[in-house]
Amino acid sequence: MNESLGNTLILIGCAIWAVALSFFKIAERHIDSSQINLIKNSVGLVFVTGWMFFTGGWNPGNVDLAWQLMFASGVIGMAFGDVFFLSAIGRLGVGKATSMALLTPVLTLVLEFFILNRIPNEGSFFGMFLVLIGVFYLHGPVKNISKEGFRLIFLACACVAVAQVLARWSFDLDQDLSLGTSAFFRVFGGVVGMAFIMGRGLRSKYLSAISKGPHLKPLMIGAFLGTGIGICLYQSAAKLTTATQLSFLGTTTPIFAIPIAWIIAKEIPQKRVVVGALIAIAGVSLIFLF
Numbered sequence: 001m002n003e004s005l006g007n008t009l010i011l012i013g014c015a016i017w018a019v020a021l022s023f024f025k026i027a028e029r030h031i032d033s034s035q036i037n038l039i040k041n042s043v044g045l046v047f048v049t050g051w052m053f054f055t056g057g058w059n060p061g062n063v064d065l066a067w068q069l070m071f072a073s074g075v076i077g078m079a080f081g082d083v084f085f086l087s088a089i090g091r092l093g094v095g096k097a098t099s100m101a102l103l104t105p106v107l108t109l110v111l112e113f114f115i116l117n118r119i120p121n122e123g124s125f126f127g128m129f130l131v132l133i134g135v136f137y138l139h140g141p142v143k144n145i146s147k148e149g150f151r152l153i154f155l156a157c158a159c160v161a162v163a164q165v166l167a168r169w170s171f172d173l174d175q176d177l178s179l180g181t182s183a184f185f186r187v188f189g190g191v192v193g194m195a196f197i198m199g200r201g202l203r204s205k206y207l208s209a210i211s212k213g214p215h216l217k218p219l220m221i222g223a224f225l226g227t228g229i230g231i232c233l234y235q236s237a238a239k240l241t242t243a244t245q246l247s248f249l250g251t252t253t254p255i256f257a258i259p260i261a262w263i264i265a266k267e268i269p270q271k272r273v274v275v276g277a278l279i280a281i282a283g284v285s286l287i288f289l290f
Contacts, residue, residue: 006240010249013233018256020226021094022264023218024086030215031208033086034198039209039219041078041190044227048187051232052180060185061177067185069170070177074186077163078227079193084156091149094261095269099254099277100135100153107161115165116172118242130283137276164246167238183235187227251281 024036052058060067089097106128112118167186170177195202210216238246254277261267 006237007245007249009233009237010241010246011252013230013237014250014253015256016225016233017230018094018098018253018260019264020222020230021089021098021257022261022267023222024226025089025094025261025265025267027215027219027222028086028090030213031219033083033090034194035205035209036086036219036222037079037082038191038194038198038202038206040082040223040227041187041194042206043220043223044078044187044231045184045191047224047228048180048183048231052178052184055180056178057180059176059178059181061174061181063174063177066170066174066177067181069166069173070182070185071189071192073163073166073170074189075193075196076159076166076189078187078190079197081156081159081163082190083194083197084152084159088149088152088156091146091152093267094265095254095258095267095273095277097149097153098257099273099280100150101157101160102131102251102254102277102280102283103135103154103157104160104164105251106131107157108164111161111165112168112242116169127283127285131280132283134276134278134280134283137272137279164238167235168242168246171239179232179235179239182239183231186235187231254281 024040027036085097085101088100092100109128167182170182198205209219258269258274258277262269
């Protein structure tokens with residue numbers, strides 16, 4: 001495992017994802033989160049299909065369970081998880097939502113222990129506690145907590161944590177599963193998951209989302225960056241590093257997202273959000289670095 005390369009790819013991916021989220025925030029002023037996620041995943045599927053053939057073509061590996069886990073990872077993470085997360089962005093803003101999403105590494109650590117038998121290190125429990133302090137601090141006093149926003153973020157974090165562990169499990173089962181093919185299965189799972197979520201309204205919502213309007217340009221830019229380029233970087237990193245490391249370095253997203261959202265989406269950062277994010281990042285550092 002070339003973890004240093006994997007870690008670098010994660011950081012680049014976090015910066016690109018932060019830019020994409022700001023464009024999705026603009027698009028969400030005109031269409032709902034399920035429409036954004038449907039287009040995001042559809043554009044990503046076209047992109048990764050080309051990437052798959054560019055990097056060696058169709059290669060599902062030698063273990064059927066491996067690509068099935070990757071497909072399930074896409075359904076859970078890219079369909080359900082991203083719908084919850086994009087909905088949370090609409091309620092909380094990019095900065096607060098990405099900062100609260102720092103709960104993901106904590107959930108990933110727990111899942112890796114039970115599913116992949118990876119034992120947490122000594123600083124894990126104190127680190128988890130510090131993450132929770134940071135997340136609740138940035139959300140503000142208890143009386144001001146948006147229960148719906150917190151619920152959406154928690155569901156998003158849980159789905160993404162499960163998806164990350166499934167992706168890591170898939171690569172552990174079959175190292176011959178190519179990056180391009182694994183990305184295809186993951187994004188295809190995201191598209192199928194969105195078709196299930198939207199049900200009978202799929203066709204009308206799809207046509208509405210791609211119709212000309214003020215949402216279309218930011219939506220397409222976000223989809224190209226977030227899923228098109230982002231999934232290629234993410235899949236490469238997922239094969240090169242552990243799920244916990246992937247989740248840990250993913251916590252750098254707020255560092256990029258808060259200033260980028262200020263510039264692109266005109267979302268003025270709150271001091272509480274910045275401080276809370278730093279506390280939570282320190283907690284994640286204790287979980288994975290000590």
